[in-house]
Amino acid sequence: MTKGKKIGLIISILIVAGGLIYLGMGQFGQNLVYFFTPSEVVAFSPDYYGKKVRVGGLVVQGSVQIVPNSLKMKFTLTDGAAAIPVQFEGIPPDLFKEGKGAVVEGYWDAEKQFHSNMIMAKHSEDYMPIQMKQAGVQLPKKDFLKTLQQ
Amino acid sequence: MARFIYERHPMKRLYLRWGGILAVGFLIVILSAQRYYRDVYSLTPDLILSRPPFGTVRILGMVEAGTLVKETPSNQARFSLSGNGQRIPVLYQGNRPDDLRELKTLVVIGQWDGSNRQFLAHEMDLIPNYGFITTAYLIMLPMGLFLFMMEHRVLLLYNKIKESKIYEPEVGSLDEG
Amino acid sequence: MIRMIRKYEDWFGVAGGICIAVGLYLGLAASPPDYYQGEVVRIMYIHVPFASTSMTAYFVMTAASLWYLWKRNPIVDNMAHATAGVGVFFTAGALFTGSIWGKPTWNTWWTWDARLVSFTILLLILIGYLMLRTFIEDKEREARYAAVLAIVGAVDLPIVHFSVEWWRTLHQPLSVSPRGIAIAGAMLFPLILMSAGFYLILTYMVGVRTQMLYLQQLLEAKKGRLLGEVHL
Numbered sequence: 001m002t003k004g005k006k007i008g009l010i011i012s013i014l015i016v017a018g019g020l021i022y023l024g025m026g027q028f029g030q031n032l033v034y035f036f037t038p039s040e041v042v043a044f045s046p047d048y049y050g051k052k053v054r055v056g057g058l059v060v061q062g063s064v065q066i067v068p069n070s071l072k073m074k075f076t077l078t079d080g081a082a083a084i085p086v087q088f089e090g091i092p093p094d095l096f097k098e099g100k101g102a103v104v105e106g107y108w109d110a111e112k113q114f115h116s117n118m119i120m121a122k123h124s125e126d127y128m129p130i131q132m133k134q135a136g137v138q139l140p141k142k143d144f145l146k147t148l149q150q
Numbered sequence: 151m152a153r154f155i156y157e158r159h160p161m162k163r164l165y166l167r168w169g170g171i172l173a174v175g176f177l178i179v180i181l182s183a184q185r186y187y188r189d190v191y192s193l194t195p196d197l198i199l200s201r202p203p204f205g206t207v208r209i210l211g212m213v214e215a216g217t218l219v220k221e222t223p224s225n226q227a228r229f230s231l232s233g234n235g236q237r238i239p240v241l242y243q244g245n246r247p248d249d250l251r252e253l254k255t256l257v258v259i260g261q262w263d264g265s266n267r268q269f270l271a272h273e274m275d276l277i278p279n280y281g282f283i284t285t286a287y288l289i290m291l292p293m294g295l296f297l298f299m300m301e302h303r304v305l306l307l308y309n310k311i312k313e314s315k316i317y318e319p320e321v322g323s324l325d326e327g
Numbered sequence: 328m329i330r331m332i333r334k335y336e337d338w339f340g341v342a343g344g345i346c347i348a349v350g351l352y353l354g355l356a357a358s359p360p361d362y363y364q365g366e367v368v369r370i371m372y373i374h375v376p377f378a379s380t381s382m383t384a385y386f387v388m389t390a391a392s393l394w395y396l397w398k399r400n401p402i403v404d405n406m407a408h409a410t411a412g413v414g415v416f417f418t419a420g421a422l423f424t425g426s427i428w429g430k431p432t433w434n435t436w437w438t439w440d441a442r443l444v445s446f447t448i449l450l451l452i453l454i455g456y457l458m459l460r461t462f463i464e465d466k467e468r469e470a471r472y473a474a475v476l477a478i479v480g481a482v483d484l485p486i487v488h489f490s491v492e493w494w495r496t497l498h499q500p501l502s503v504s505p506r507g508i509a510i511a512g513a514m515l516f517p518l519i520l521m522s523a524g525f526y527l528i529l530t531y532m533v534g535v536r537t538q539m540l541y542l543q544q545l546l547e548a549k550k551g552r553l554l555g556e557v558h559l
Contacts, residue, residue, distance in 0.1 A: 005463075008458060008462040009459065009462040009463065011458065012455045012462060015451055015454065015455040015458070016451065016456070016459075016476060016480065019448040019452055019455070033494075034438075034440045034441065034495050034497060035495055056495065066216075066251075066252045068215070068216035070215065070216075071215065094255055094276065095364065095434075096251075097251070118434075119434065120433045120434045121432060121433055121434060122499070123364060124509075125499040125500050125501065125502040127371065127510045127514050128362055128511035129359035129360070129513055130359075130360070132362070133362035133363075134245070134362075137511070139508070140507030140508070141502075141506065141509040142506060147495070147500055178348065178355065178356075181356050182355040182356045184356075185355070185357075276360070276364070276365030276367075278365065278366040278367075279365070279367040282370065282427050282430065282431050283366065283367060283369050286427040287355070287373055289373070289377075289424060290373075292416075293416065293420065296416055300532065300539055301535055307539065307546060311549070314549055
């Protein structure tokens with residue numbers, strides 16, 4: 001076996017082993033909690049204040065308030081048990097909507113406010129034409145609030 | 151004749167087959183583009199102002215911040231829609247007015263009212279995002295190329311093996327199978 | 328085995344091609360847009376088939392590797408190798424189309440959620456597998472090591488599949504699950520056609536690539552013997 005081939009072999013084994021180790025622990029272990037729920041955020045210890053975290057929840061119906069002539073808005077995010085106020089500045093994604101899921105990135109402060117400038121829309125797994133939706137059809141999907149509780 | 155080409159010229163057969171696949175792909179592209187122009191194609195606010203259209207049109211733009219006024223009893227909404235540096239006033243009267251949100255890019259469907267210089271919309275649609283869809287489907291091209299290269303290589307290898315005379319019996323058994 | 332592949336592969340190719348052609352037309356032109364995502368839901372008809380076939384490809388690769396370790400039939404090893412080569416393409420395709428779907432719907436091309444990370448690891452394992460195969464010279468050892476690697480890497484498969492059910496992710500949960508099917512008929516039909524087409528094409532591509540690898544090996548062996556004769 002030539003030297004180059006040996007190095008290549010070692011690299012390829014490292015890639016796979018690295019991937020598997022990553023899977024088993026470390027980064028991935030943390031990322032299993034991809035976002036916190038509003039209940040967890042409300043119970044945050046002061047250590048978490050000002051730290052960048054993600055929070056996922058349902059945008060409460062009727063809670064979105066837009067500050068005129070600015071890129072600022074306020075809304076409430078809930079997981080069914082607790083609700084947190086979110087102050088957002090920026091352009092929300094087009095699929096951001098009241099009554100739908102969202103994951104916001106930002107920080108929680110001592111005034112019990114969440115500040116964010118990045119929203120990701122979390123869509124559900126049901127797909128249907130608009131006529132069906134308007135006719136009130138419900139497809140068998142996971143309850144959205146349950147997807148937050150894992 | 152077809153059978154002759156099939157058996158005697160495997161390479162020609164390969165090219166014929168892939169020509170057919172390209173033709174079918176082209177047909178699908180045309181049909182999809184036709185549907186796009188029929189159902190989804192939209193104008194922008196600046197086009198409306200420079201060349202006022204007749205009949206029902208679709209306009210793509212963003213709801214300007216601070217302009218959305220919802221009139222709850224009549225289920226109407228007024229806002230100005232901007233795009234390409236221009237803005238037009240829109241009077242919306244239709245389903246799902248709660249889908250309207252400031253800073254949201256969407257498509258409104260309706261007629262241009264030239265005398266009052268406003269757009270009367272009766273329906274709205276989500277932004278079509280056709281660029282993303284096209285990009286995603288473009289992956290069919292490398293996929294086809296990948297398969298073509300493999301088929302091509304298999305034929306070349308068969309030919310090479312036939313050319314190397316020394317192990318005739320093996321080749322024979324391959325051909326019969 | 329090679330004879331069997333040569334005899335039946337064309338049927339898979341033709342059937343797959345027809346399914347994909349009809350599926351593409353239905354998915355791109357004839358199916359309705361989604362109530363919430365609009366037109367961009369059409370990416371689903373290519374993303375989901377890519378994702379599900381790439382996982383099946385890995386599963387087949389694992390099965391072929393086990394079979395090889397048991398029976399030591401070199402053509403089965405060629406098949407595992409071929410599945411990895413095709414699988415890399417399909418896995419990368421699923422990531423690519425998923426990323427493009429993610430931008431307009433989620434508002435991000437990529438995020439570190441469990442589904443995306445575990446799927447990318449699947450791609451890394453496949454790349455590592457193919458690299459390993461190029462760097463070992465002895466054919467028999469190459470096949471053995473690769474088979475072991477494929478089997479070890481298979482632990483990622485259930486993780487990818489169930490990640491969206493077990494953990495909090497940005498990726499939505501399974502649409503087809505014991506809960507039922509959460510896709511309306513008009514959208515399910517093109518999805519089924521495309522998926523069927525992708526499975527058939529996967530089978531066909533693995534068939535073609537298995538032949539390619541087998542013939543390459545045959546040719547190398549012949550050249551080796553020819554050279555040997557010259558030296559004698």
